[in-house]
Amino acid sequence: MLAVVPPPVTVRAPAKVNLHLAVGDARDDGYHELATIFQALSLTDEVTVSVADEPGLDVTGEGADTVPLDSSNLAWRAARALAEHVGRDPDHLKVRIDIRKSIPVAGGMAGGSADAAATLVGLVNLWRLEMGRDELSGVAATLGSDIPFSLHGGYALGTGRGERLVPVLSRHTFHWVIALASRGLSTPDVFAELDRLRREGSPPRVGGVEPVLEALSSGDPLQLALLLGNDLQAAAVSLRPALRRTLRAGVNAGAVAGMISGSGPSCAFLCTDGDSAVRVAAELSGVGVCRTVRVAHGPVPGARVVSSEDSPRPTPPQVHA
Numbered sequence: 001m002l003a004v005v006p007p008p009v010t011v012r013a014p015a016k017v018n019l020h021l022a023v024g025d026a027r028d029d030g031y032h033e034l035a036t037i038f039q040a041l042s043l044t045d046e047v048t049v050s051v052a053d054e055p056g057l058d059v060t061g062e063g064a065d066t067v068p069l070d071s072s073n074l075a076w077r078a079a080r081a082l083a084e085h086v087g088r089d090p091d092h093l094k095v096r097i098d099i100r101k102s103i104p105v106a107g108g109m110a111g112g113s114a115d116a117a118a119t120l121v122g123l124v125n126l127w128r129l130e131m132g133r134d135e136l137s138g139v140a141a142t143l144g145s146d147i148p149f150s151l152h153g154g155y156a157l158g159t160g161r162g163e164r165l166v167p168v169l170s171r172h173t174f175h176w177v178i179a180l181a182s183r184g185l186s187t188p189d190v191f192a193e194l195d196r197l198r199r200e201g202s203p204p205r206v207g208g209v210e211p212v213l214e215a216l217s218s219g220d221p222l223q224l225a226l227l228l229g230n231d232l233q234a235a236a237v238s239l240r241p242a243l244r245r246t247l248r249a250g251v252n253a254g255a256v257a258g259m260i261s262g263s264g265p266s267c268a269f270l271c272t273d274g275d276s277a278v279r280v281a282a283e284l285s286g287v288g289v290c291r292t293v294r295v296a297h298g299p300v301p302g303a304r305v306v307s308s309e310d311s312p313r314p315t316p317p318q319v320h321a
């Protein structure tokens with residue numbers, strides 16, 4: 001009998017920036033209560049999942065040499081979690097996962113979360129599962145706080161440890177320059193540094209989310225520039241003091257505001273429009289305060305199957321005897 005092997009599925013998933021990141025106290029489970037406004041950015045990773053006799057994982061692109069290729073890879077963990085959820089044997093996954101990274105690793109931009117979200121969406125399609133977004137988001141939340149947003153995309157208000165999402169209804173696009181660092185920062189280390197700073201003093205705290213939501217609905221980058229805020233910024237800068245220079249250089253280059261993205265060390269610079277972002281990127285890349293720069297805009301959709309025409313490796317359906 002002939003068994004039809006489904007064709008590989010390629011999924012694109014976005015990076016994120018936290019336009020507003022309010023961090024509360026540490027909870028008993030070690031996580032911190034957050035109130036954050038996420039925006040999904042046009043900086044994306046692509047993940048192809050395919051049926052394979054031997055399971056496998058490969059990572060290429062931005063920071064690939066620093067990404068684990070074993071079972072600790074978030075994409076692989078996502079595949080196992082989904083398999084368990086739908087009653088497949090997670091120890092015998094006949095799946096190959098190929099990740100092409102553009103999102104910096106350990107950069108505060110949810111790159112691993114994007115890969116996990118893309119893997120979930122890819123496998124739902126490859127395995128032809130009937131699963132709603134809410135059910136998939138529940139699986140995602142067990143793997144990492146940012147992964148539900150990587151599925152969701154657009155804008156969202158995140159609470160809890162960041163995994164509880166409410167959509168934010170704004171379609172206005174904002175333009176960014178992202179400065180990438182040579183080395184990443186560990187998210188737990190940055191939260192721990194914030195706890196330490198708070199024990200010793202009073203690092204600045206962001207205000208409420210309401211004014212930021214209003215700025216998003218106005219679409220005015222100058223209004224938003226005044227309201228961007230990140231409680232983790234002081235901690236990231238404390239662990240990596242050179243980031244102060246990077247933040248200053250972006251504003252000197254013409255950005256209307258600069259901030260640490262999430263737990264850092266990537267710096268996100270808000271620009272008035274796309275042309276301005278290109279000019280700021282060109283100037284910033286010559287100053288020597290970061291490894292490289294990227295221009296990005298948001299919001300963009302969450303993890304989505306890329307049509308086969310766009311896929312870098314379109315493969316026709318295979319038939320195995």
Ligand SMILES: C[C@@](CO)(OP(=O)(O)O)[C@H](O)COP(=O)(O)OP(=O)(O)OC[C@H]1O[C@@H](n2ccc(N)nc2=O)[C@H](O)[C@@H]1O
Nearest residue numbers: 030031032108109110144145146161162187188191262263
């Ligand atoms: C800070 C944020 C802001 O969006 O993103 P990044 O900047 O890392 O991308 C997120 O809260 C990161 O989310 P994510 O990277 O998924 O973190 P998780 O895997 O869930 O947690 C990693 C570790 O970070 C700390 N953590 C994370 C989330 C949270 N609300 N409180 C925490 O204290 C905990 O030490 C936890 O063990």
Ligand SMILES: Nc1ncnc2c1ncn2[C@@H]1O[C@H](COP(=O)(O)OP(=O)(O)O)[C@@H](O)[C@H]1O
Nearest residue numbers: 073074075105106107108109110111112113115
């Ligand atoms: N698919 C993946 N891509 C990137 N990092 C991964 C992946 N899987 C596991 N990791 C690990 O997760 C850590 C956090 O990576 P990442 O999600 O890129 O950063 P951040 O939490 O700052 O957004 C990395 O140090 C890396 O060791």
